[in-house]
Amino acid sequence: MPDDEVQRGPVTRTPRHHWWLLALPFLWCIAAVPFVNQKAYVWGSVPFLLVWMTAGVLVGSAAIGVVFAIDSRRGDAERV
């Protein structure tokens, strides 16, 4: 059996509410798109959807980063 079985037992399962941040990319890149698609251009002729999706990459990466930072601080980064 693995040596770190202790970590995986039921006792250490503190809730990880901050993991809801992982749903942010789904809201941004999927759920919001019908609304975003109403506007065609920003800054002259740049497609707004392109700007929105580019921002989505940054926002999503940041959200995952925040989750990782919180997990790391709690010593939880290795917990499945």
Added chain:
Amino acid sequence: MALAIGLVVAVGAVLGGTLLALRGTRMDVQEWSVGGRRFGTWLFWFLLVGETFTTFALLGASQGVFSTGAAGFYVLGTVVLTASVGYFLVPRIWRAGKDRGLVTMGDFFAARFDAPWFGAVLTVFGVIALLLYSRVQLTGLALILETLFGLDLPAITYVAAGGLVVALFVLVGGMRSAAFVAVVKDVLLVVVLLVVAVGAAGAAGVGGLGAVFDGVRAAHPDAATLPGIGGGTATNEWWWMSFLLLTPLGAFALPHAFQVCFSARDIRTIRRNQIIQPLYSLFYVLIVVIAMAALLALPDLPAAQANGSLLLFVREFYPAWVVGLLAGSGVLVALVPTAVLMLTSASMFTSNVLGLARPHLKSSLTATRAGVVAFTVVAVFFTALQSDTLLTIMTGVYSAVGQLAPALFLSVLWRRVTAVGLTVGAVAGGLIVAVPALGAPAQALFPAGTVVGLPALVVNLVLAVGVSLLTAPPSDAAVAVGMSPAPAPARSA
């Protein structure tokens, strides 16, 4: 000149990567197929990115923008969505693999349900999905060879040549050399894309980036919003939402992505990668810009040639050294992922299907290598027989592989799920995707434009859950492969 540069880049990287990878390493099946489970942040990152940033990213993404405008912007969402799912999912897969020495996706499912037959069934599904997916890569590889090296030969020659190169590459080096060459190819690709993007406005004959956007707006006023240029239901908002929902669900059900998960050194490595990887996908912005410039520069390109729009644009409007650099890195971009696809198909087929019938062949490196040759031949024929736009092929791939998502997610989320339930669900979902007579009525229940994989997935999930409740659950020891021990004894039988 272009030909020479391209060849030097591609051959040099392959030889260098293979030699570097082979140095001081003894080859066995684990080493060859999951790199001995020793890849740290950087190597693992490059390999995962290699699997993300493929021929599809280069040619398919540009084809999407070139053909439709806005619909092509969807690619920007793929990596970040996959990463947020990966943060949760990949550590679970990795943990199971580490604890039990699993190498393939079939191994995981066989262990999780204590049912080698189920491992074999999902392996067959997985190999079919991979062969569909390799069509994207081989179509791209053939296109690069054909467009940039410009020899006047029938199309099948290029596909076959691509297949030959892939098979040789895999047979010699395995997963480790794929990872090393992935490093070279990613760096090169970024450099080439920057060079091409910087020159894009000039090549399109306009004064700057703003002018490219102005030009596209004037020529194609409907390009900025869905459904895009001349778009109908095939690229509307429902298409966008259903396709982007299927992508992260299907991404890890692609058996090669699954297998790559095993090659990480630890969970921290995996999680950190999920932050960095989306940032790398910002290079899609460069591809979008290049595709828009191509749209201005090549207004009369027939729709059938849209797959090669980026390549044609560069060939027509850039100096020979850029063409050569793009050709060389383009070959690598196709080669590394295809190599991983073939390696995965062969190793899982040997281990989980052949090994079931002939146990002494289960970990045979020779049988796996023979499998690489066989699957490459099949993939070459598969590719040469049909031609579709890359975006269409990709939508099909995710519709198909998305049907494995319930097996993957339920096996780490729900103790009660059974192999029989998942098989019934996946077969039903697979039939809905594959047989138009079943797919059409299923799609009719959803708004027009919805990718067929989504209604299929709903049916799949309902059947998987329903049938699971009617069949006997796996043993606790088997469940523990995918899930932590139960918190309380409150389990209904």
